[in-house]
Amino acid sequence: MLIPIILSGGAGTRLWPVSREGHPKPFIELADGETLLHKTYRRAASILDAVEEAPREILTVTNRDHYFLSKDEFARAGLEGRYRGTYLLEPVGRNTAAAVALAAHAVAERYGPEALLLILPADHLIQDEAAFRRAVAHAAELARQRRLVTFGIVPDRPETGYGYIEASEALGPGRTVVRFVEKPSLERAEAYLAAGNFYWNAGMFCFQAGFLLEQMARHAPEVAEAAALCWENTRGRMTPQTSMIELDAERFAGIPEISIDYALMERSDAVAVVPAEFGWSDIGSWCALSALVPADAAGNRAKGQAIFLDSRDTYVHSEDRLVAALGVEGLVIVDTPDALLVTHRDKAQDVKKVVAQLKERDHETYKLHRTVVRPWGSYTVLEEGPGFKIKRIEVKPGASLSLQMHHHRSEHWIVVRGMAKIVNGERTCYVRPNESTYIPAGCKHRLENPGVLDLVMIEVQCGEYLGEDDIVRFDDVYGRG
Structure with a gap:
């Protein structure tokens, strides 16, 4: 009995x-139009199809704010009705030890303590699905022997961006683990590659x-x-029919913030590793993401519209506009409607420092997109300035916003x-196309949207304060406060 556990947290x-x-790495759309979470859900489903007597359930541990995004990806992957999607919702991020421990409690409650958990981060890419299924079968064999099993990727280069696992003697289809090693220097990475008993730590x-x-x-x-x-304090919310389980906020916030690697895997003497080669990448930087896009003769790659002139080894990611790269080499250029990143490929791992500065300044681009x-x-x-903000709003068929009120702003709505249907x-x-209504403050x-087509409208806000937190909700079908 095996349950895939999808860990969909972190900001990427x-x-x-x-x-x-607000829209993290698992929801990034790749060049083929699918998100990393979409691919992870399908991968989990393929594992269930290959395991005898496996419950057809996939458990996702994610932030409360990402519940509906996750459900949408589950549906887009074509899994609704075929598999049971269950969600453990974290009120705050506490790293992977807390997420794994709560998932283990949930699975033990429903299926018993001997049920197997397959921990899959939602932001990894695996190219060889058949090889991955074989590796999972080997890991399950060792896990039934009361082992904590991790997956070690056979390295093909001296990589300094990954942690390593040192293994020793054979243990069935795997090997015993001697130690975990932090991201090494290039010299040490070269030594690990030559030794032959070091593997990349895949975090699965x-x-x-x-x-x-x-x-x-x-x-x-x-x-x-x-x-x-x-x-x-949470288990009472879990019934046979429950698909959404909100973890107790006060108790969850009290769990130490630490990864499962540091908390347990590096301390236990019962750890085994399954060496594997299945085309794994954690898509941990723009260099890794750009590698998924075909290159031209000069090594340039693009997602979106781009022109390269006298340029080499440059990646352009553009969502809306044409980007022209002239006489540059080794750059990463990422253009979004409200933020532009230009960095040398050698500095791609340091983009997180930009986000840290944005958080210090409380700049909204660290958290939300314009859409x-x-x-x-x-x-x-679409546009904002002192005393006004203009939005384009799109509402799904049959969906509705909360019954709400604003203290500081009025709103004009024009249907496009x-x-x-407006209360x-x-x-x-x-209100039909080319008609409008006015909502006064208070x-x-x-x-x-009562129809079968998407509702599109323009909203013009006017007032002394236009922040998204100026909302008093009286009733909400999505359970938001």
Whole structure:
């Protein structure tokens, strides 16, 4: 019995400005039009199809704010109705030890302590799915022998951007683990490659739910105790029909913020590694992401519109505009509607330092795009200035915004496409293309799309304060406060 556990957290700061806290790395669309989370869901489903007697359930551990985005990707991957999608929702980020421990409690509660967990980060890319399934079968064999199993990627170059695993004698289809090694210098990476018993740490794991919790209690008691308390305060929300489980916020915030590697894998003497070659990448930088795009004769690559003149080894990612690269070499150029990144390829790992500065300045580009996805659709800020903001709002068929009110702003709504059902105070009306309505400040209102086509409208806000936190919600079908 095996349950895939998708860890979909983190901000992917090295892939800014496309990856942001509100729309992080797992939701980045690759050159083939699919997201990393989409691919991870399909990979998990293929594992379930290959395992006898496996429950057809995929458990995702993610931030509360990313629940609806994750559900949408599950549906786009064609898994709804064929597999059960369950979601453990974190109120805040506490790193992977907390996420794995709570997932183990949830699986043990539903399937028993001997059920296997297959831990899969949502932001990895795997090219050879058949080889991956074989590696999972080997890992499951070792996990049933009460081992904490990790996957070690056979290195093909002296890579300084990954951690390493040193292995020793054979253990069935795997090897015992001697130690985990931090990202090395180039000299050490070359020595590891020559030694032949060092593997890249892929950050994927397989173990029994009960054994993981036993080992956690032994080697990371602070994490284990806090996670157990959190689960005790959460488990009442889990029923056979439950698909969305919100973790107890107060208890979850008390779990130490530490990775599963540091908390457990580096301390336990029961760790095994399955060496594997399945075309793995953690897409950890713009250099890794650019490698997925075909190159021209000069090594230039582009996603979007780009012109290269007298340029070499340059990557352009452009969402809306044409980018011309003239006489440059070794650059990464990422253009989004509200932020532009230009960096040398050698500095691509340092993009996270830009995000750190943006957070210090409380600049909204570290968190949100100009287009913001919501459970009911999306909105795009077209223009803003003192006292006004103009948005393009798109509402999915059958979806509705919350019944809400604003203290500091009024809103004008003009329908461009589709039909809007609008609650405006005590009045309900239908607004068609080229028609409009006015919502004064302090008035309860709701926007709904009653049709079968997307509703598109322009919103003009006017007022002394136009922040997104000026919302008082009275009723919301998506459970937002």
